[in-house]
Amino acid sequence: MKHIVWKAYWDFEKEEKFLNEMSAKGLALTDYSWCRYVFEEAPRGEYIYRIELLENSAKHPESQNYIRFMEETGVDFVASFICWVFFRKKAADGEFNIYSDTESRIKHYKRIRTLFSGAAGVNLAAFAVNLTAVLSPDSSLANLFGGFLSLTIFALILFTLVLPLTKKIKALHKQKEITE
Amino acid sequence: MSESTERGALTEAVYYILLSLFTPLHGYGIMQNIRELSGGRVALGAGTLYGAINTMLEKGWIKPVTGGLDARKKEYGITDEGKRAVYAEIARLEELIKNGKEIVKGDVK
Numbered sequence: 001m002k003h004i005v006w007k008a009y010w011d012f013e014k015e016e017k018f019l020n021e022m023s024a025k026g027l028a029l030t031d032y033s034w035c036r037y038v039f040e041e042a043p044r045g046e047y048i049y050r051i052e053l054l055e056n057s058a059k060h061p062e063s064q065n066y067i068r069f070m071e072e073t074g075v076d077f078v079a080s081f082i083c084w085v086f087f088r089k090k091a092a093d094g095e096f097n098i099y100s101d102t103e104s105r106i107k108h109y110k111r112i113r114t115l116f117s118g119a120a121g122v123n124l125a126a127f128a129v130n131l132t133a134v135l136s137p138d139s140s141l142a143n144l145f146g147g148f149l150s151l152t153i154f155a156l157i158l159f160t161l162v163l164p165l166t167k168k169i170k171a172l173h174k175q176k177e178i179t180e
Numbered sequence: 181m182s183e184s185t186e187r188g189a190l191t192e193a194v195y196y197i198l199l200s201l202f203t204p205l206h207g208y209g210i211m212q213n214i215r216e217l218s219g220g221r222v223a224l225g226a227g228t229l230y231g232a233i234n235t236m237l238e239k240g241w242i243k244p245v246t247g248g249l250d251a252r253k254k255e256y257g258i259t260d261e262g263k264r265a266v267y268a269e270i271a272r273l274e275e276l277i278k279n280g281k282e283i284v285k286g287d288v289k
Contacts, residue, residue: 052227066230072253073208073226100225101193107231180191 003027003039010161012051012084012112019049019086032079032086047076047088048096053112054083083115102176106169113165120157126150190269193224193232197242198266204245204257207233241265 005022009015019029019037028042029049054063058080067077067085074093078086089096099105130147133139190198193214200213211224233256236242241262245255258266 069207069230070226072206073211073229075226095223097223097225098227100223100228101191103191104225104228104231108227 001041002030003041005037005039006035007037008035011164012053016049016051019051023047023049023088029078029086029088032081034081045091048091049078049086049088050096050098052085052087052098053108053115054085055111057083058085101180102172106172106176109165109169109172113162113169116157116161116165120154120162123150123154123157127154189272190265191232192222193228194236195266195269196222196224197229197232197236198258198262201242201256201258201262204255206253206255208253210256236262 007018009018022029022037022039023042024045026041026044027039028047029037030040031038054060054066056063058064058067063083063085070087071077074089075096076088078088080086087096087098099108127147127150130143130150133143134147196214196217197210199217200210205213207226207229210229211226214222214224233242237244237256239261240259242256243259245257
């Protein structure tokens with residue numbers, strides 16, 4: 001039987017945790033599209049889930065090569081959403097981590113930070129446009145509202161996503177100074 | 181050969197991947213081989229392996245090998261350049277171990 005859960009996650013590590021908790025309860029993710037998670041019943045804890053942001057969209061030939069490579073190592077490709085991909089592996093095969101060294105973890109975090117920084121930038125630009133409009137004589141209430149909204153979104157992305165990622169990247173860099 | 185003097189320490193992953201490829205293997209074979217070699221200590225992530233393979237292909241340390249047992253899976257093998265990197269690394273590691281053992285004497289557990 002299929003179970004559909006609507007949920008929005010911004011932090012992929014929290015999302016991974018959610019998927020693994022569902023898997024532990026016997027609900028294994030089989031499909032994903034915008035905020036819509038499809039689960040199917042499976043033995044409890046059968047799979048370990050991992051989420052990754054690729055450099056290109058999942059349909060891109062380079063991504064397809066990568067996904068094929070992952071499948072050759074016993075990993076299931078579950079679903080994709082633009083550049084995000086969902087993988088799973090049988091827990092019986094042992095631990096499942098996509099990255100096993102600090103350097104590739106840093107690269108992954110940086111890729112995600114670039115994505116969110118871009119989104120923050122767009123909102124900051126929208127704020128600037130609205131602010132200019134508000135200051136002109138023929139400004140409307142919509143400009144004021146739009147400006148406030150885009151500034152709020154900008155601040156939200158910055159403080160809940162970009163800065164925490166920067167903190168994680170810094171911590172990994174520090175670790176890399178003394179260990180591999 | 182200026183390149184060999186510039187060469188830094190290999191990462192554990194790269195060192196073990198190169199060692200694994202003295203006999204051609206595909207990706208999953210490399211992961212299994214490294215797990216065995218290290219007695220289960222090193223579980224190489226497939227994403228990390230994929231990145232390392234591409235970098236080493238670019239550097240010419242490894243090359244694709246055709247005619248493997250399973251034609252659908254890409255196999256890789258070490259090149260002479262890759263072997264030189266391994267020999268240099270072994271020499272470096274030997275120096276580290278020799279100095280380490282001399283200084284801590286019998287304290288190594």
